[in-house]
Amino acid sequence: xxxxxxxxxxxxxxxxxxxxxxxxxxxxxxxxxxxxxxxxxxxxxxxxxxxxxxxxxxxxxxxxxxxxxxxxxxxxxxxxxxxxxxxxxxxxxxxxxxxxxxxxxxxxxxxxxxxxxxxxxxxxxxxxxxxxxxxxxxxxxxxxxxxxxxxxxxxxxxxxxxxxxxxxxxxxxxxxxxxxxxxxxxxxxxxxxxxxxxxxxxxxxxxxxxxxxxxxxx
Numbered sequence: 001x002x003x004x005x006x007x008x009x010x011x012x013x014x015x016x017x018x019x020x021x022x023x024x025x026x027x028x029x030x031x032x033x034x035x036x037x038x039x040x041x042x043x044x045x046x047x048x049x050x051x052x053x054x055x056x057x058x059x060x061x062x063x064x065x066x067x068x069x070x071x072x073x074x075x076x077x078x079x080x081x082x083x084x085x086x087x088x089x090x091x092x093x094x095x096x097x098x099x100x101x102x103x104x105x106x107x108x109x110x111x112x113x114x115x116x117x118x119x120x121x122x123x124x125x126x127x128x129x130x131x132x133x134x135x136x137x138x139x140x141x142x143x144x145x146x147x148x149x150x151x152x153x154x155x156x157x158x159x160x161x162x163x164x165x166x167x168x169x170x171x172x173x174x175x176x177x178x179x180x181x182x183x184x185x186x187x188x189x190x191x192x193x194x195x196x197x198x199x200x201x202x203x204x205x206x207x208x209x210x211x212x213x214x215x216x217x218x
Contacts, residue, residue, distance in 0.1 A: 002155045003209040005172035009179070012186040015205040021185025022134040027102040028059045030135035031095070034127050035088050036078040047077035060092035060102070087122030094120060106136040113138065125162055133184070139175035141166050142184050146191030153195060155211030 003011075023042075024030045029049065036045045051074045057063060063071060072085035098116065099105040105113070113136065117128045125143075132140035143165045151160040157168060173179055194204040199212070207213040 002211070003206070005156060005169055007209070008150075008154065008156065008206065009173065009183050009186075011206050011209065012190060013182070016186045016189055019182055019185030019189060021181065021188060022130070024134070026058070027106075027135045031060065031091065031102065031131055032063070032088060034130040034135070035084055035091065035122065036075060037130075038080070038084065038122075038127065040079045044077045044079065048075040048081075051075070051077065060095055063088050063092040064096055083122075091120055091123065102135055106138075110138050110140065129166070133177065133180060137177050139170065139177050139180055141169045141173075141180050143169075144188075146195070147184070147187050150187055150191060150195050153199070153210060153212035154206065 022030055022033065023046075024033055032052070033045055033049065036048050052058070052071075055074055057066060057071070057074060066089070068082075068085045068089045071089060072081045075081045075084055075088075078084060094116075095102065095105060099108075108116075110132070113132060114128065117123050117131065118125075123131075129140040129142040132138040133142055143162045147165055148160050148162070151157045151165055151168075157164055169180070169183070173183065190204070190206070194200050201207050201210070201213045201216070204210065204213065
């Protein structure tokens with residue numbers, strides 16, 4: 001019998017507990033981090049956030065009032081910094097123009113928020129779901145390459161895709177926002193510590209229920 005999503009959640013919770021993911025001090029910082037983390041590691045994002053804060057850039061208002069060329073110098077460590085500076089500036093400007101602040105944005109419906117965010121340049125499904133879940137407290141599960149890797153290896157979903165994983169998680173875990181947040185965080189830690197590109201299966205806390213481990217153990 002394959003491991004279920006709720007079964008995976010429970011096993012990960014026994015090992016990791018509450019992760020406190022996403023690591024951010026404010027809603028604004030979540031939105032900023034969601035753009036910065038595109039195509040890079042979180043350690044590089046942390047360096048960029050530190051440099052932004054060191055130069056007094058902490059909010060969407062700060063970003064919208066800053067020339068994109070100057071912003072780019074602060075986020076060099078995140079890679080693709082010219083592109084990301086334009087995306088950040090554009091996103092911050094559009095949010096401020098329509099909502100004024102993220103607190104006001106958070107009371108909108110999921111459908112309205114999706115219709116607003118997805119057409120914005122640089123906002124794909126993963127980035128949008130991260131903003132919805134972690135900045136706006138909406139039940140939108142954020143699926144990244146780690147999640148797809150883990151679901152495929154464990155055998156929860158054969159040939160998993162972003163949408164098949166999203167649908168399965170929302171069906172199994174429902175709209176429990178704290179649970180969805182922590183599940184994503186635990187999957188990040190599992191992928192970083194154990195389910196790497198070259199996995200460390202012998203140390204993995206879910207190895208006994210993992211199809212990949214069972215098929216490859218000696």
